Amino acid sequence: MSTPSSPDRSGEAFIETSSIDEQGNVIDAPARPSIVPAPGMVVAGTYRVERELGRGGMGVVYRARDTWLDRTVALKLIVPTWDDMLAEQKLQHEAKALATLRDQHVVQVYAFGRHGSSYFFAMEYVEGRSLEAILDDYQQRKSLLPQHRALTILGRIADGLDAAHARGIVHRDVKPGNIVIEEDTGRPVLIDFGLAQQSTDPNPETIEGTPLYMAPEQAGFGAHGITVGPWSDLYALGCVAFQLLTGSTPYPMRNMVHLLQAHQRAPVPLASSVHPELAPFDAVLARALAKNPADRYPSCGAFARDLVRVGSPKAAAAPSSEAPPPSTRQPGESSLRPLRVLAVDDDPAFGKFAAKAAELALKGRSVRIRVARSGQAALDAAREEPPDLLLLDLDMPDLDGVDTLSHLRALPRGDHARVVVLSGRVGPQERWKFAVLGVREFVAKPIDLRRLVDTIDGIVERAGWGAAPTA
Incomplete structure (x- = not known):
C-alpha cells in the first residue's frame, strides 16, 4: 500500500480526484489532510495504535490493539473528500454490508465509526505477506509461482468474491497487493475493501482501482452505459490469474492512457504467447477478460472452476492403494x-x-x-x-x-x-x-x-x- 518513489503509477490505486497529463502520467491531487496518530494513541476509546502498516488513496492502515477484547486488529482511518450527508450514509451502508460478510477468504470487519473528522474500520489483522511481495520474489528468481498453488489461491479468492457479491458488495480493487497469504496457515485473504461500494450505488462511474487490473467499464469511466459491478471484480481476478500463470499482467504498459485504452480496446492476449504450454488456459482467460461484461463468466467461482478443470494435474488426484495411516x-x-x-x-x-x-x-x-x-x-x-x-x-x-x-x-x-x-x-x-x-x-x-x-x-x-x- 506504500507509494512507490518511481514516477510509474500503473500499479498503484488512485481515485477520481487524480488527473492525467498529455503524456499519460498521473498528476496527484492536492494532498488530503494527513492522518498521523502517534503510537499509543487510542481511537474511539478502544483501539490503541501500535504502528503503521501501509497507506493508499483512501487512507492509512495501522496495526492496533483492541483494549476491550485483547486482540490485534487492522485499523483503517479514512479522511473523507466529501462533505454531505448522502456520502456519509453511503459509507455507513457499506460498513454494515461488510460487517455481515463472513467468509474465511475475506478480511472480517469488526467495527466502524468516527474519529474526529475521519472514519475508521476495525478489521481482522491477517499476519502474512502480500501476494504481490511473493510474486516479486519469484520474479527476482526468474521463476513462476507453482501452477497448482496459483489455481488454489485463485479459487479461494473467487469464493470470497462470490460471497461479497451475494451481499451486493463490489471490491473494485482486486490485485495481488490486496491478497495476503496468512503466515502459519497459507490462507489467502482478500483485504482492503476501502474502495468497495455496494453494487447499487447511484454514482458508479467513479474511476477507482488499480489500472493494471482495471475492467474496461472501470477504465472507461462507465462509458457506453456499462457500470461497475461484480463483473468488474471478475475481470480483475482474470488479470491476476493471467499474472500468476504467466508472470506478467495482460497489458504491462507504463503509460497510463495507453494502459486504460488497452483494457477497453486491445485484443485479449493469449497466455500461450508467453508460455506455449499454457494453451489450455487461453479460452478460459479470454472469457474472463472479455471486453463486454455479458461475455464473461457468470461468477468468479465459475471462472475458477474452469481454471482448475483445464489445469489441475492428475497426479495426487486419486487416493493411493496404500492404506490410510492408523x-x-x-x-x-x-x-x-x-x-x-x-x-x-x-x-x-x-x-x-x-x-x-x-x-x-x-x-x-x-x-x-x-x-x-x-x-x-x-x-x-x-x-x-x-x-x-x-x-x-x-x-x-x-x-x-x-x-x-x-x-x-x-x-x-x-x-x-x-x-x-x-x-x-x-x-x-x-x-x-x-x-x-x-x-x-x-x-x-x-x-x-x-x-x-x-x-x-x-x-x-x-x-x-x-x-x-x-x-
Whole structure:
C-alpha cells in the first residue's frame, strides 16, 4: 500500500480526484489532510495504535490493539473528500454490508465509526505477506509461482468474491497487493475493501482501482452505459490469474492512457504467447477478460472452476492403494474434538520420532496422531481427516514436501493446518519455496527433540490451542 518513489503509477490505486497529463502520467491531487496518530494513541476509546502498516488513496492502515477484547486488529482511518450527508450514509451502508460478510477468504470487519473528522474500520489483522511481495520474489528468481498453488489461491479468492457479491458488495480493487497469504496457515485473504461500494450505488462511474487490473467499464469511466459491478471484480481476478500463470499482467504498459485504452480496446492476449504450454488456459482467460461484461463468466467461482478443470494435474488426484495411516489416541481425551497431528516422512523411524515430539509438546491435550510414509499417503489421510498440525519432511520420493503441501492446501480445510518443515536443508531457497504455502517454522535435521518440542509449543500458543479445537 506504500507509494512507490518511481514516477510509474500503473500499479498503484488512485481515485477520481487524480488527473492525467498529455503524456499519460498521473498528476496527484492536492494532498488530503494527513492522518498521523502517534503510537499509543487510542481511537474511539478502544483501539490503541501500535504502528503503521501501509497507506493508499483512501487512507492509512495501522496495526492496533483492541483494549476491550485483547486482540490485534487492522485499523483503517479514512479522511473523507466529501462533505454531505448522502456520502456519509453511503459509507455507513457499506460498513454494515461488510460487517455481515463472513467468509474465511475475506478480511472480517469488526467495527466502524468516527474519529474526529475521519472514519475508521476495525478489521481482522491477517499476519502474512502480500501476494504481490511473493510474486516479486519469484520474479527476482526468474521463476513462476507453482501452477497448482496459483489455481488454489485463485479459487479461494473467487469464493470470497462470490460471497461479497451475494451481499451486493463490489471490491473494485482486486490485485495481488490486496491478497495476503496468512503466515502459519497459507490462507489467502482478500483485504482492503476501502474502495468497495455496494453494487447499487447511484454514482458508479467513479474511476477507482488499480489500472493494471482495471475492467474496461472501470477504465472507461462507465462509458457506453456499462457500470461497475461484480463483473468488474471478475475481470480483475482474470488479470491476476493471467499474472500468476504467466508472470506478467495482460497489458504491462507504463503509460497510463495507453494502459486504460488497452483494457477497453486491445485484443485479449493469449497466455500461450508467453508460455506455449499454457494453451489450455487461453479460452478460459479470454472469457474472463472479455471486453463486454455479458461475455464473461457468470461468477468468479465459475471462472475458477474452469481454471482448475483445464489445469489441475492428475497426479495426487486419486487416493493411493496404500492404506490410510492408523491413528493413535492419547489417554484421557476430553469430549472436545482431538487435536489432529499428521507426521510425514519416508523414514518410518523418523516419522515415529516426530510423532513422539508432538506427544510431548501436546501432553495433557486430547490428541490424535497419524504417521504417513509418503506424500500421497499424507494426502489420503488429510482427505479423510484434515490435520491441525503437519510435521512434514521436505525430501521424499515422488511427491516432495513442497508438492505434498501444495496439494494439501487445495483440500477442504487445507488452509487450516499449521506446518513444521523438517529437512537437512533449511536455507533461503527452502524458505522461499514454502512462503506461498504459509510456512514459517523449519527445523533442520538431525533434529534435536527439545527444539522440535519448543517449535510445536510456539505453534500451540499462536494458534490458541490451549484446549482442543471443536470443529
